[in-house]
Amino acid sequence: MTQNTPTLQVLSTIAVRKVLEAIVPEFERLHDVKVDISWGATLEQRERILAGAKADVTIVTAEAIDELEAAGILTHDARADLVTSDIGIAARSGEAVPDVSTVESLKAALLECRAVSYSRRGASGVYFAGLLERLGIADQVNARAVIVPQGLTGPRLLTREADLAVQQTSELMQADGINIFAKLPTEVQQITVFSIGAFSDAPERKLAEYFIAFLQSPLAAETFQRNGLTPAGSL
DSSP states (O other), rough: OTTTEEEEEEEEGGGGGGHHHHHHHHHHHOOOOEEEEEEOOOHHHHHHHTOOOSSEEEEEHHHHHHHHTTTTTTEEEEEEEEEEEEEEEEEEETOOOOOOOOOOHHHHHHHHHHHHEEEEEHHHHHHHHHHHHHTTTTTHHTOEEEEEESSTTEEEEEEOSSEEEEHHHHHHHTSSTTEEEEEEOOOOOOOOEEEEEETTTTTTHHHHHHHHTTTTSSSHHHHHTTTTTTTTGGG
């Protein structure tokens, strides 16, 4: 890279962080560009963008992309659904795990564990908070839950603040020393689509288009799969 190397600005959900950190150097090499990524939960990124934050592309949920397109902030002609993600449940490695194979056993496990960790502003955390309400156990679970403002929930297992962690599987996979032993039962599972969109006034519009195409490449698809995400093109 030289002093005149262009910079592609990206606002991204942490759900794809491990993937982008693995493959972005190849994109930078191919296009002689620097990629500057700001990480955060989908709700945080959505609010930042609605408040005026600028970039070239953003990776958030498909619903957030739709909203930002409707507001004219993102362009309609440069977006792509990248991956789907499910919600997993983890415990510390080497520790006994509860049965969570049915909705009733999940309820029992959440009520019996010392504490569960989930995120306040991530897509999985917002869904899980609503699920606790629907299951009628929100007050009991939240009285001792470790609700992470943003970021990963898995590390709260390692500090022994929580016995169970709930988050997107790809985010749980970013923490070492934990055992992702189950997914939410099918009846209450939430599949989230993460998409990428380009800003209508993107300073590096052509590079944004190249980046969107790169994230749909075989290299990206293989890396997504290794990190708990299903490429949208394989559905």
